[in-house]
Amino acid sequence: MATSNRPVAASDERHMHLLMRLLDASRPLTSDEIFATVEGYRAERGEDAPTRSTLEKRFERDRKSLAEFGIIVDSVPDPIAPDDRARWRFALSRDESAARTIELTAEETLLVDQATSIWAASDVAGLARRAYLKLLATGDSGVSAARSMPSTAISTDPAFTALHEAIANRRQVEFDYVNAGAESALRRHVVPLRLVVVDGRWLCNAHDLKRDAERNYLVSRIVGEVADAGERTDSLVARTDLPRVLAELAASQPARLAVRIGTDAETRLRQRASSILVDPVASESSGEWLELEVPSWDHELLADDLAALSTQVRVLAPDSLAAAVRRRLERMLHAHREQPEQAQPGREETAHG
Incomplete structure (x- = not known):
């Protein structure tokens, strides 16, 4: 079982190795060839070596997992002994009705290139790049990277x-x-x-x-x-x-917010807003404000985001959301007062993504 310190699931890595091996093959492969050459099947030596039955069950599970993504691994019976499963071979489906043709525009090719360059997990990065190279045959690469392209690594919880x-x-x-x-x-x-x-x-x-x-x-x-x-x-x-x-739930319980124009809050929340109610609104203090209606299926998550924006945003409704934001700001203030010589701690207790 995977644990939190494992960057990539063993089954995910094995699926990718299996797919790459089948893509590279010029003919259907026997199960022995797959078990001997695909990472994740290659039998360990000694007492811990998996049995033939274990490897076959693992392979069948992987075929079902790939099928869920529309990738069909066909069984190719031996023409001389079609009932002998031990002599069957395996290949990616050539059924045109089930095949998925991938045609990439220049912009899409660039995005895939950028995405496969910033994987956080080193053990999948090389495979991702090799998969990208196979897509270049159907993609248009005539576009240059924008200055705003991300340079940070992608990770998951x-x-x-x-x-x-x-x-x-x-x-x-x-x-x-x-x-x-x-x-x-x-x-x-x-x-x-x-x-x-x-x-x-x-x-x-x-x-x-x-x-x-x-x-x-x-x-x-x-x-x-x-x-x-x-x-x-x-x-x-x-x-x-x-x-x-969740989209229906979010639409049924929108939050009404006022955001200061020209701030990070306006940039972030205006994109999420379902409507702009007042444009602009004069605030009681200096500056101009936009009044937005933002759908939200989890007000506690929204409260996390709003607390991080500090004085750039005000919650107009509902009152429960305003109280949730206030609790977060009070916790941060309390923690800051208790640890004046340390950097302000993160909001770990809210456990949001």
């Missing part, structure tokens, strides 16, 4: 890798989770079903075994290590409409 591997391997997990607005974590025992990104934040759609109910957990609110809790024995299915449901 530490719990992401462990959850992703648990879903792929049908495992239950346990972890400590901080509820919205809480300061202490509670232990959760769940069946993780699907990882979904909504508004730039990863959520895990899961079934809480203690409550016997569906729950959606913000990955950034998981603290500590995600622990393996045994094999799944259920037939639960992940929901696929979570982004739509």
Whole structure:
């Protein structure tokens, strides 16, 4: 089971190695060839070496995982002994109806180039670059990088890798989770079903075994290590409409905000606003303000963002959001007064992403 100090899930890395090997092959490969050449199958020597049965089961799981992304690995029976599975070969599907043609514009080619250059995990960076080189055959590279291209590395929350591997391997997990607005974590025992990104934040759609109910957990609110809790024995299915449901929730509970014109707050929040209510509004103090309506499916998360913007933004409604922002600012002020010689601490207790 992956832990928080593992940058890439073993199954993810193995899937990429398998895909690259099949792409490079000029003919269908036997299972022996795959097991001998693909990282993640190559048998260890000694007592810990996996059995043939273990490798075959691992390969079948990987085929199913790739199929979920539309990548079909076909079985090619031996023409002389078609019923002998030991002699079967495997290749990527050539079915044109199932194939996905990738055609990249110049801008898209550049974005893929930039993305594969800034992976945080070194063990996947090389594979990502090689995959990008294969896409160049269908992409137009006639564009130059903009000055504003990102130069920082991309990473995910530490719990992401462990959850992703648990879903792929049908495992239950346990972890400590901080509820919205809480300061202490509670232990959760769940069946993780699907990882979904909504508004730039990863959520895990899961079934809480203690409550016997569906729950959606913000990955950034998981603290500590995600622990393996045994094999799944259920037939639960992940929901696929979570982004739509959260979008509807956000639209039903918008926040009304006033942001100071020309500030970072205006840049960030104006992009998220569903409407501009007053443009501009004179504030009681100096300066001009915009009044915005910002949809939000989690006001505690929004409170984290607004507290970081300090005096550049004011919460006009609802009162519960204003109180949540006030609590965060008071905590920061209290911590600063207690530690005057140290840098102001981060808002770790809010556990937001």
